[in-house]
Structure formats: C-alpha cells, structure tokens
Amino acid sequence: MATEQKEITDLVKRKYEHGFVTDIEQEFVPPGLDEDVIRLISQKKGEPEFMTEWRLKAYRHWLTMKEPDWAHVRFNPIDYQAISYYAAPKSQEDAPKSLDEVDPKLLETYDKLGIPLHERARLAGVAVDAVFDSVSVATTFKEKLAEAGVIFCSFSDAVKSHPELVRKYLGSVVPHRDNFYAALNSAVFSDGSFVYVPKGVRCPMELSTYFRINAANTGQFERTLIVADEGSHVSYLEGCTAPMRDENQLHAAVVELVALEGAEIKYSTVQNWYPGDEQGVGGIYNFVTKRGECRGANSKISWTQVETGSAITWKYPSCVLRGENSVGEFYSVAVANNYQQADTGTKMVHIGANTRSTIISKGISAGHGQNAYRGLVRVLPTARGARNYTQCDSLLLGDKCGAHTFPYIESRQRSARVEHEATTSKISEDQLFYCRQRGLSEEDAVNMIVNGFCREVFKELPMEFAVEAQNLMNVTLEGAVG
Amino acid sequence: MLTIENLHVSVEEREILKGLDLSVNAGEVHAIMGPNGSGKSTLAQVLAGKDNYNVTQGRVLYRGEDLLEMEPEERARRGVFLAFQYPTEIPGVNNAYLLKAALNARREADGEQPVDAFEFMRLIRSRMELMNISKEFLNRSVNEGFSGGEKKRNEILQMLVLEPSLAILDETDSGLDVDALKIVAAGVNSLRSADRAMVLVTHYERLLELIVPDHVHVLSDGRIVKSGDHELARELDARGYDWVQQEAASA
Numbered sequence: 001m002a003t004e005q006k007e008i009t010d011l012v013k014r015k016y017e018h019g020f021v022t023d024i025e026q027e028f029v030p031p032g033l034d035e036d037v038i039r040l041i042s043q044k045k046g047e048p049e050f051m052t053e054w055r056l057k058a059y060r061h062w063l064t065m066k067e068p069d070w071a072h073v074r075f076n077p078i079d080y081q082a083i084s085y086y087a088a089p090k091s092q093e094d095a096p097k098s099l100d101e102v103d104p105k106l107l108e109t110y111d112k113l114g115i116p117l118h119e120r121a122r123l124a125g126v127a128v129d130a131v132f133d134s135v136s137v138a139t140t141f142k143e144k145l146a147e148a149g150v151i152f153c154s155f156s157d158a159v160k161s162h163p164e165l166v167r168k169y170l171g172s173v174v175p176h177r178d179n180f181y182a183a184l185n186s187a188v189f190s191d192g193s194f195v196y197v198p199k200g201v202r203c204p205m206e207l208s209t210y211f212r213i214n215a216a217n218t219g220q221f222e223r224t225l226i227v228a229d230e231g232s233h234v235s236y237l238e239g240c241t242a243p244m245r246d247e248n249q250l251h252a253a254v255v256e257l258v259a260l261e262g263a264e265i266k267y268s269t270v271q272n273w274y275p276g277d278e279q280g281v282g283g284i285y286n287f288v289t290k291r292g293e294c295r296g297a298n299s300k301i302s303w304t305q306v307e308t309g310s311a312i313t314w315k316y317p318s319c320v321l322r323g324e325n326s327v328g329e330f331y332s333v334a335v336a337n338n339y340q341q342a343d344t345g346t347k348m349v350h351i352g353a354n355t356r357s358t359i360i361s362k363g364i365s366a367g368h369g370q371n372a373y374r375g376l377v378r379v380l381p382t383a384r385g386a387r388n389y390t391q392c393d394s395l396l397l398g399d400k401c402g403a404h405t406f407p408y409i410e411s412r413q414r415s416a417r418v419e420h421e422a423t424t425s426k427i428s429e430d431q432l433f434y435c436r437q438r439g440l441s442e443e444d445a446v447n448m449i450v451n452g453f454c455r456e457v458f459k460e461l462p463m464e465f466a467v468e469a470q471n472l473m474n475v476t477l478e479g480a481v482g
Numbered sequence: 483m484l485t486i487e488n489l490h491v492s493v494e495e496r497e498i499l500k501g502l503d504l505s506v507n508a509g510e511v512h513a514i515m516g517p518n519g520s521g522k523s524t525l526a527q528v529l530a531g532k533d534n535y536n537v538t539q540g541r542v543l544y545r546g547e548d549l550l551e552m553e554p555e556e557r558a559r560r561g562v563f564l565a566f567q568y569p570t571e572i573p574g575v576n577n578a579y580l581l582k583a584a585l586n587a588r589r590e591a592d593g594e595q596p597v598d599a600f601e602f603m604r605l606i607r608s609r610m611e612l613m614n615i616s617k618e619f620l621n622r623s624v625n626e627g628f629s630g631g632e633k634k635r636n637e638i639l640q641m642l643v644l645e646p647s648l649a650i651l652d653e654t655d656s657g658l659d660v661d662a663l664k665i666v667a668a669g670v671n672s673l674r675s676a677d678r679a680m681v682l683v684t685h686y687e688r689l690l691e692l693i694v695p696d697h698v699h700v701l702s703d704g705r706i707v708k709s710g711d712h713e714l715a716r717e718l719d720a721r722g723y724d725w726v727q728q729e730a731a732s733a
Contacts, residue, residue, distance in 0.1 A: 429534075434570040437530050438580065438640065439558035439587030448583065452574030452623065 029086035058176035058186030071343040072372040151196040158194035173256040192222035197232040228263035235266040261296025273309035283311025290317035294326030302329040318347035321355035328357040336369025345375035350383035359390040365401035372404040379411040490539035500704035516701035526652040530564035559591035563646030565637040578620035630657035638669040655689035667692030687719035
C-alpha cells in the first residue's frame with residue numbers, strides 16, 4: 001500500500017506536458033491599454049480604416065462595462081493595464097512568405113506540440129493555421145483549399161484580402177457590446193482564423209487552428225470567423241496549449257459562426273491551456289465567447305468541446321437557431337482537477353419554427369476542482385414545434401471536488417418540447433475492484449471508466465482528434481484517484 | 483495451489499470468518515456450500531483482494547506465495563480469477579475493450595506480446611460460441627442492461643479467455659434458468675484441467691450435478707464444519723444444513 005501511495009503522489013505531481021517556453025525574440029507593445037495602443041495594434045497590422053474605427057468603438061463601449069460576476073468561479077481581480085496586448089515573434093516583422101521562411105525554432109515548438117505543419121499535416125489531411133501569441137504563423141494547404149474556393153487564412157490576411165466579407169460578418173453574431181470580454185476582444189484582438197466556404201462546397205479537408213500563448217504577461221485575444229454559405233459544409237478544429245507560468249494569463253477569444261441556408265458547420269475544440277499547478281498557482285483564465293448563428297433554413301451548427309485545461313474556464317458555445325428547421329448541437333466534456341474551476345455550458349436560442357437542439361454535457365471533477373454546467377434553452381414565440389433535449393452528467397472523483405448544474409429553460413411557445421436529464425455519479429469502488437480483478441491497474445481502470453463516461457462526446461470528434469482527446473484525458477486525470 | 487490456514491476476517495469489527503482452513507490442489511474442483519450468511523462470499527472476496535475486509539489472523543498461500551500481500555490486479559495477473567456474484571455495470575466501456583485490456587494485462591505479466599484486435603477476435607470466437615454469446619454483445623457496455631443470465635455468461639466468457647490457474651466462482655448459478663445453467667456449466671467444464679484449480683461457492687446442489695466437484699465443504703459460522711465428496715452435496719440437498727450445523731455444535 002505504501003508504494004501505491006507514493007506512485008499516486010508522483011503522478012499527481014506530474015508536470016504539464018506542454019509547459020515549455022520557446023526562447024525566441026519577440027516584439028511587444030508595452031503593457032497597458034488606451035486608444036493609442038489600439039491604434040498602434042491596428043497600424044502594425046496594416047488594417048483599413050473601418051477596422052480601426054470598429055476597434056475604437058468597442059474599446060469605448062468596454063470602458064462602460066463591468067466584469068460579469070455571475071459565474072461559479074473565483075479569482076483575483078485582473079489588472080487590465082498590466083497586460084501587453086500585442087506580442088509577435090520578431091522575425092514576423094518581415095512576414096514569411098512560405099513555411100521555409102518561418103523561424104525554425106517556431107517550427108520546433110509546433111513539433112513539440114505535435115502539430116504537423118509539414119508532411120505530417122498532408123498525411124493527416126489537416127490544414128493548420130497556427131497562432132503563436134498574437135500572430136498567425138503559417139497557414140498550410142492554402143492552395144488546395146483555394147482550388148475548392150475555400151478561403152482559410154489568418155484574420156489579419158482576411159482583413160486585407162477580403163475586407164468585404166469581414167465587414168459584412170464581423171460582429172454580426174457576437175456584437176462588440178455583447179459582454180465584457182467580447183468587447184475587450186473586439187478592441188484588441190490580434191489575430192485568429194478566417195474561413196469562408198462558398199455555396200454548395202464541401203470543404204475537402206478538416207480545417208484546424210492551433211493556439212499557443214508563449215510570451216509572459218501577454219493576453220491572447222484571437223478572433224475566429226467562419227462563414228458557411230448556402231449548402232456548404234465545413235469541419236473545423238482548434239487546439240490550445242500554453243507554457244507553465246506562475247502568473248495567470250488571460251485568454252479572451254471570440255468565435256463567430258454563420259451558417260446560411262442548408263449549410264453545416266462542425267466546430268471542435270480540444271482545449272489544454274495550462275491549468276496551474278497542484279496548489280492552484282498560475283494557469284490560464286479562459287474567458288471565451290463562442291456563438292454560431294443558423295441564419296438560413298435547414299442549417300446546422302455543432303459544437304464539440306473537450307476542456308481539460310485552464311485555471312478558470314468561462315465559456316458557453318451557443319447556437320442561435322434563426323432559420324426554420326435549423327439544428328444546434330453541443331457536446332462537451334469539461335474536466336476540473338486540482339484547483340481548476342470550470343463554468344461552462346451552452347445557450348440554445350430557438351427562433352425559427354421546428355428548430356431542434358441537443359445538449360450533451362459531461363462534467364468531471366477531481367481533486368479540489370469545481371465544475372459547473374450552465375445552460376440556457378430559450379424558445380421564442382416564433383419557434384413553433386421547437387425541440388430540445390438536454391443531458392447533463394457529472395462524474396466525481398474523490399470527495400473534495402464539486403459538480404453544479406444550472407439549467408435555465410425559458411419557453412414562450414406552447415408547442416415546444418424541452419427535455420432535461422441530469423445525473424451525478426461517482427466512480428464506484430465496485431467498478432474499480434471489478435476492473436482490477438481483471439488485471440487492470442487502478443490508473444488504467446479510472447481512465448477506462450472516465451473515457452467510457454465521455455464516449456458520447458468523444459465519438460463526435462473527428463477521428464484523429466478523438467484519440468488525442470482520450471490521451472489528454474488520461475494525462476489530465478492521472479493520480480486523481482487514490 | 484491454494485492453502486488457507488486459520489483465516490479470520492472481519493468486516494467493520496464483526497468477525498465473519500473464524501479460523502477457516504482449506505487446501506486446494508491443482509486439478510481439483512472444490513465446492514464450498516453453506517447457508518446464507520455463513521461467510522461464503524466473504525471468502526471469495528478476500529481471495530480476490532477486495533478491501534474493507536480485515537484479515538486479523540491466519541494466512542493464504544497461492545503457489546507458495548503470500549496471496550494477501552498482493553494487490554488485486556497482481557493476483558489477477560498471476561492467474562487468480564473471480565467470477566462475480568453481482569458483476570458491475572460500467573457505462574460507455576465496451577465489453578470487448580475491457581476483455582482485451584484484461585487479456586493483455588495478463589499476457590504482459592507473463593512476458594508475452596499483447597494481442598491485436600484481429601488476433602483477439604480469432605481467440606474469442608469459439609469461446610463466444612460455447613457461451614452462446616453473439617458478436618453484438620461485444621460492443622455493448624460492460625454488463626449494462628444485461629439480463630442476470632447474460633451477466634453470468636459474460637463472467638464465464640472472461641474466464642475462458644483469461645484461462646486462470648485458480649478460478650473462484652461466487653454463486654455463478656444464482657438467478658439462472660436451466661438452459662443458462664447448462665451453458666455456464668459447459669463453459670466451466672471445458673476449462674477443467676490438471677494444472678488448474680477451481681473453487682465453486684454455491685448455495686444449491688443443482689450446479690454440482692453439472693460440474694461434479696472432487697471435494698465438497700460445508701461452511702457454517704465462518705468455519706468449514708464438514709468435508710466430503712459429491713455425495714455430501716446430495717445429502718445437503720435432501721436434508722438441508724441444519725443437521726450439519728447441529729453436528730458441528732455438538733462436536
């Protein structure tokens with residue numbers, strides 16, 4: 001028994017795998033935020049006037065707002081003047097024209113992260129847009145996608161090369177005054193990805209973005225906009241990591257999805273930001289606004305997220321179901337281990353007739369982790385025959401963690417049907433003993449049971465990422481039971 | 483194979499086993515019978531390594547080694563198998579996955595290569611047929627939504643695949659109809675061999691008509707009070723347990 005105790009202690013102390021810092025020359029905008037800083041960011045990025053104005057408008061509105069305090073999370077106040085709002089690898093000054101020109105050290109970083117920028121990417125059939133701190137480093141497969149008419153580029157590029165699309169759709173799903181963090185993002189966002197899939201096109205490959213926060217004292221404020229035109233189809237995956245640092249880092253992203261008539265967008269996230277150490281020191285504050293709008297009839301937006309990282313997660317990927325017969329889905333696995341806090345869920349807003357939504361949420365709490373599901377299902381009077389099904393399961397590992405469920409249901413349409421099911425369970429001694437009696441170690445048994453618990457969500461992930469998610473889960477929970 | 487000497491076990495301060503002795507050799511099948519509450523299941527659980535059971539006295543040797551010192555998974559990897567009376571449900575984990583993981587844990591301990599999915603299927607096909615288990619069954623979650631009979635057949639399938647040296651079957655016959663009982667017995671009998679020992683914990687004699695034991699023991703109030711051969715089981719079936727208990731009390 002003594003050796004087992006030791007092993008478990010060792011495992012608990014296991015280090016965050018992606019916690020390395022890349023030693024690379026970086027260019028910063030000094031910490032602090034005012035209109036000059038915003039103009040400077042806009043200027044550095046060579047943005048047209050309308051973007052600068054848009055940012056300033058958002059900034060001025062942000063000044064009038066307060067941080068939301070309704071989430072089931074606790075943290076020390078953030079000093080927004082101590083954050084640097086722009087950090088770029090220095091060699092970016094003369095932007096690379098191709099992968100060969102990208103700083104090899106940067107590519108090494110991506111290698112360590114297992115992001116296949118070169119050949120491996122092609123083999124996997126994944127097009128990657130990698131965002132390192134604030135700047136999009138390289139976008140692979142541009143040409144192959146261009147053949148299909150798909151635009152997949154960094155947000156900065158899109159602002160220059162497709163200003164009409166950006167202007168039309170930016171802020172149309174998440175307006176700059178939507179919430180505190182969205183307003184801040186609108187003012188200072190540095191980069192992100194832009195996707196446009198034209199009418200009737202099925203995107204020939206999975207699109208993928210990898211985010212990494214490298215520099216100290218920086219925030220990452222990326223902005224992603226995906227527009228699927230009529231009858232098109234696209235699947236998009238983002239992955240996230242950050243080095244280990246004692247101070248907390250802010251990540252306030254905005255993702256907007258627009259699905260026009262008959263279009264389908266599948267958006268998957270594997271989020272593994274640094275969660276802080278076992279004492280709860282450091283880690284990423286992940287305050288993210290993600291929303292998709294099914295603007296046209298028969299359109300569909302599906303969110304799948306696996307959230308294993310971050311000190312604090314505040315995130316509600318949502319669907320506005322405007323078009324008739326449109327479909328919204330939300331599949332989520334959220335883990336809170338050690339001192340992590342997660343307040344996450346979704347909003348499904350039914351506006352169009354016969355709109356349908358499905359919510360499957362799996363929350364896992366371990367250590368001192370606090371995990372809250374917060375979900376809103378709103379049915380407007382126009383949404384005749386709307387249907388929602390919500391299933392919300394919590395799994396507790398140990399006796400110091402917590403699981404909380406906050407479902408909000410607002411229905412103003414008599415013909416609507418809204419179902420909510422919730423369960424809370426613990427891994428039972430009997431389950432563990434059964435697996436161990438069959439020869440599995442306790443760790444393997446826990447992993448197997450947890451993965452079984454998450455299966456409904458994992459099966460929604462694109463194949464190559466389902467395995468990654470499973471491994472990530474195992475690493476995250478190692479030593480969680482003892 | 484297995485030697486139990488003066489075993490005392492308590493659960494939450496209450497003594498359940500009170501000095502149990504038993505010796506099981508390779509090639510033998512032993513039946514442990516006894517009324518409810520006599521400690522049969524406790525014995526099975528203690529041998530498999532379930533915690534919450536305090537061994538206060540005595541020792542258990544498995545192939546000459548101290549069994550009680552080993553973690554449950556170590557016992558399993560060394561060939562100790564318990565067919566559970568109430569197999570646990572594990573939602574979302576498919577049957578085939580658990581079984582393959584169990585088999586590979588055993589093979590790794592024996593220094594063998596793990597089996598891949600293809601080999602695994604080849605290996606279990608005939609055993610599934612024997613247990614009358616369909617292929618779809620493998621993709622269902624472990625024991626979830628299984629009928630009582632399916633659960634027990636699944637336990638025996640696992641046993642057939644893992645080929646233990648010492649198999650302990652805890653009330654495997656309970657809740658089975660005659661047909662299911664025959665299938666289970668055929669599975670168990672197929673595994674009988676000179677280098678393998680089995681301990682059948684049971685309440686009823688009917689299982690023993692199908693799996694004929696070499697030795698029969700009566701467990702009463704935490705001790706083995708009478709041992710014999712198959713005839714003893716038949717006598718118990720006809721006369722009940724009272725006379726054995728009285729005999730033991732007067733001795």
